[in-house]
Amino acid sequence: MLRSFLVVLAVLMPLSTVCPLDRIGDSDLAAWVDQQVRDWQPKPEEKRFDEIGWAVDIREALRLGKEHGRPVFLFTHDGRMGVGRC
């Protein structure tokens, strides 16, 4: 009986120390929050959009296209593509 109880306890103990759904102690707070913040930041592979040299607006793109002999690629959209809100 005691052995079974200890086995259950051994299984549950690690869970209780990492489970974020329960109250996080003051001493663990900063480490836990910092870890979540790190884990949820945009990753480089999610930011490839930033590798493109976007002009600031249409008139600037047209001016630069003419000046450098480059065609203009225009994408019109709903939302805010630059911050992933679209």
Place this chain on the structure above:
Amino acid sequence: MIELLNAHFVPVYTSNEDYGERGSAPAEEKKALRRIYEEALAKKLSTGTVHVYVLTPMGEVIDSRHVAKACEKGEVERLLESVTAKLKTPAGQPIVKPRPQSRPKDAGADSLVLHVTARGRGCSWDEFPSESWIVLETSEQAKLLPAAGTAPGASWTIDRSIAEKLFTHFYPQTENNDASPKRIESISLSARLLEPASPAAPGVQRARLEGRVRLKHAFYPGRDDGRVVDATAVGYMDLEPARAGGGGKVRKLRLATQKATYGPGTIDVAVRETRTD
């Protein structure tokens, strides 16, 4: 595609929110977009509001794609290559230096600039996180701080207006980008001054943050689908407390959701300061 755009084109993107009748884009910008749209229409090319248009170096519309077509694998690459071949555009360096497209609004030296990342899990497109920026001016930071002389262990309630600024961005990628605090049904954010066991710097104290928000947020604009965000979050802030003759300052502020749901899924939201001094 990135290499093609950088080497042969001048890429630009526009938001219909800005270029619509009530949008904030300058009239000349709206006129320029209108001209492109009408020219594509006159040339019997595809047109639309979520659309790719390609223009010659002289600004004439040469091709276009509806977004649904553009999303087909390889379609945009083929479009770019065909235009490059037709115009014989030599490869070169990007005309505009690439830079992060997610940037905070201009903020003063004493402002606290916070970055919000929200990730949907099973309730959004999920492939990418969405980002928001919050700027708290000095007077707003003061509303986060405890009263002068507050002792470790004491708690206080954060001003609702500040809690709203933080929590109103707690939603994942959706078609609806209305981040108005009017959507908030209930909200709370409290702080408790911790014992200065390991202060980040002399004179800096740490406070524990705990908050909860429930806000209505329809997935599509203008459609009441009953979806709400229900979130609890914990975090901390490092602060220089207010003293007689001094206003105090927030040096660091971080929050992370503990449990957050939206529609059929969950969301993970992280708030962090972006500069400390």
